[in-house]
Amino acid sequence: MQVIQFSQAKASMEPQRKDIHNSEIPAVCISCEARHGGICGTLSPSQLTELSRHTKRRKVTGGSEVIGQGEQLNAYSNILSGVVKLSKMMADGRQQIVGLQFAPDFMGRPFLRESQVAAEAAVDIEVCSMPKAIIDRMIADTPELEHKIHEQTLKELDEARDWMLTLGRKTAQEKVASFLHMIAMHIDPENADKRSFDLPLTRADIADFLGLTIETVSRQMTKLRHEGIIRIENNRHVTCPDMERLRRAAGND
Amino acid sequence: MQVIQFSQAKASMEPQRKDIHNSEIPAVCISCEARHGGICGTLSPSQLTELSRHTKRRKVTGGSEVIGQGEQLNAYSNILSGVVKLSKMMADGRQQIVGLQFAPDFMGRPFLRESQVAAEAAVDIEVCSMPKAIIDRMIADTPELEHKIHEQTLKELDEARDWMLTLGRKTAQEKVASFLHMIAMHIDPENADKRSFDLPLTRADIADFLGLTIETVSRQMTKLRHEGIIRIENNRHVTCPDMERLRRAAGND
DNA sequence: CCCTCTGTTTGATCAAGATCAAGCACAGCG
DNA sequence: CGCTGTGCTTGATCTTGATCAAACAGAGGG
Structure with a gap:
């Protein structure tokens, strides 16, 4: 019942x-x-x-x-x-x-x-x-259940392959920008001009995701900040006034 | 009929x-x-x-x-x-x-x-x-057909994720060794001590696979050759007398 | 035979990112 | 309040792999 x-x-x-x-x-x-x-x-x-x-x-x-x-x-x-x-x-x-x-x-x-x-x-x-x-x-x-799970698997495969391009061929700057862009899109894929989001990962995690060191991640974040592409508050909260610029910094032109 | x-x-x-x-x-x-x-x-x-x-x-x-x-x-x-x-x-x-x-x-x-x-x-x-x-x-x-294709998708996902570790965290030497080991296993997975195989990829392709340049691939192959881990004939044909050593060079200890 | 083209190796130099080393900000806690 | 621990930033230096440059080997073709 x-x-x-x-x-x-x-x-x-x-x-x-x-x-x-x-x-x-x-x-x-x-x-x-x-x-x-x-x-x-x-x-x-x-x-x-x-x-x-x-x-x-x-x-x-x-x-x-x-x-x-x-x-x-x-x-x-x-x-x-x-x-x-x-x-x-x-x-x-x-x-x-x-x-x-x-x-x-x-x-x-x-x-x-x-x-x-x-x-x-x-x-x-x-x-x-x-x-x-x-x-x-x-x-x-x-x-239908297997189909649903299959679709999730395919989505994960696409994401993994996208990330392989980032890992193998992008510069540190592009990697960090790609990560931020990816998170921004995931927080709110519909509303692509949503400007503000919290990072769900520490710098150490981001480094492990991007195949970089913590220091390099930190330096590239600082660089993006100085270039005015992002603003950062409390280490975790990121604001991106112009998503298009971030996208370009990520090498996805 | x-x-x-x-x-x-x-x-x-x-x-x-x-x-x-x-x-x-x-x-x-x-x-x-x-x-x-x-x-x-x-x-x-x-x-x-x-x-x-x-x-x-x-x-x-x-x-x-x-x-x-x-x-x-x-x-x-x-x-x-x-x-x-x-x-x-x-x-x-x-x-x-x-x-x-x-x-x-x-x-x-x-x-x-x-x-x-x-x-x-x-x-x-x-x-x-x-x-x-x-x-x-x-x-x-x-x-059953979807199931079969789903299994192939899962296999590809596993391979992609394995490769992400290689791309993000291994040295050039380990990358090249990983590639050679992977090819050796794929040629004959049953018979893991099969020693000889042809590379299906040019140096340029190998570089694009490993996120390296042609020159680095070539140098690392030469290094593996000098260390006696592999022998190379006609650019494409590789012999590996001791697969275990290759595996260790790949960082899969 | 020479010529060219492609794939590869090797050498010299350079630069991106790693490593080593401090120091700061903030939270939790005695 | 000071102490400690964690996460982050910044600076100085070093190393790995990229870049630039040259040369070689083999295949194909006139």
């Missing part, structure tokens, strides 16, 4: 969904679907019933690991809020961030037992996680 | 398949499946019938474009032999190779009209290509 409520919620208006998400009963991901474009819109009522018994909403504080590199991966998650960084590390400690995941993204690695990347909360995040086994079974008999 | 033959071929032995592939009638991709692990094993006989009327086997000479960056992409292909490089180019000509595809791979971008990468034959290749529209329709009603 709980589930009937959820199904109704799906069709109803925003406030009610919120109530359900905050209720005692672990919220089924139908709420993610409604508010964040997650995967659960593809599931049947009976599948949702089952899933609802196992999903769990939880908060993860910034900096803590969601999944370690090479670890057994036994859950999928929808990111409800915040940013997750995916990274790889070499034996001697050199690290590279290979992807960022934002609020509506689905996290997890289908069809494999081990993850080759570590997932860590970049800031405080909220996720809705569900057991791998159940989702894997549902994938097998719900083609 | 042609198609019945194909179906039989699928179940029968190697030589017959080859005959079919060389016959006048454009070979349906069932032959790819049998010999190269392509996508057509997931299709029903009637789907194969239809597909067989539209697939076309063709050769592409090294260096020519298969799909231009940003071009309309109206075909999928199975690579039957050879290597394809996927690359991105900046407006000023800087280029980055973002992926290599080898013989059994499926090439093409589902669900999108435009490709953001250019695909070019690295050496002379043979492909079995099929119209996008037909495959897209078959994907819609054959979940």
Whole structure:
């Protein structure tokens, strides 16, 4: 009966969904679907019933690991809020961030037992996680679900390849500008002239994302600041008066 | 009736398949499946019938474009032999190779009209290509087909992320060693101690793959040669007496 | 045979970014 | 209040890989 409520919620208006998400009963991901474009819109009522018994909403504080590199991966998650960084590390400690995941993204690695990347909360995040086994079974008999996940995979592949061009061929200045531009677009892709945003990453993380050192990131930020392309307050808050100039500084002309 | 033959071929032995592939009638991709692990094993006989009327086997000479960056992409292909490089180019000509595809791979971008990468034959290749529209329709009603393509996408994503670590954090020496090791593994993944292989890429391509210049690639190859880790004949043919040493030089300790 | 073209190597020099080293700002805390 | 720790910036110097330049090897072609 709980589930009937959820199904109704799906069709109803925003406030009610919120109530359900905050209720005692672990919220089924139908709420993610409604508010964040997650995967659960593809599931049947009976599948949702089952899933609802196992999903769990939880908060993860910034900096803590969601999944370690090479670890057994036994859950999928929808990111409800915040940013997750995916990274790889070499034996001697050199690290590279290979992807960022934002609020509506689905996290997890289908069809494999081990993850080759570590997932860590970049800031405080909220996720809705569900057991791998159940989702894997549902994938097998719900083609739309696999399709949805496939589309997410394709999106990640495109982003990874874009980033390879940045890593391999751009200058430090262009790399930093590319990063800022990417974040600005992700915060509000519709409203491209939105001028102000918070960086979800420390300078150290940005360096690991761009294949640079902390010092170089800092110097390039200062340079962009002196050139009037950005303003920075409190280290994290960035304002970009002219997004087009930032785009050009990023080499995407 | 042609198609019945194909179906039989699928179940029968190697030589017959080859005959079919060389016959006048454009070979349906069932032959790819049998010999190269392509996508057509997931299709029903009637789907194969239809597909067989539209697939076309063709050769592409090294260096020519298969799909231009940003071009309309109206075909999928199975690579039957050879290597394809996927690359991105900046407006000023800087280029980055973002992926290599080898013989059994499926090439093409589902669900999108435009490709953001250019695909070019690295050496002379043979492909079995099929119209996008037909495959897209078959994907819609054959979940196994989407699953197969999804798995290929996941493989490409893993490879892209591995390469991001190389691009962002490895030294020139490690990059070149990583490249050689990767090629060696791809030529014969089963037989990891296979010592000898041909490079499918020119020095310029290798540089674009590694985010280096031609000169640096050349110098690092010379250095690996002097250290006795590899031997090189005719510029393209590489012998590696001790794969373990190469792996260590690549930083994958 | 010479000539040209492409792909490659090698050498000399330069510069972008790494490394080493301080120092500042701010938050938490005894 | 001063102390400590963390994250960030700035400066001085060094190193890696880029750039500029030359030369070589092999293929094709007149």
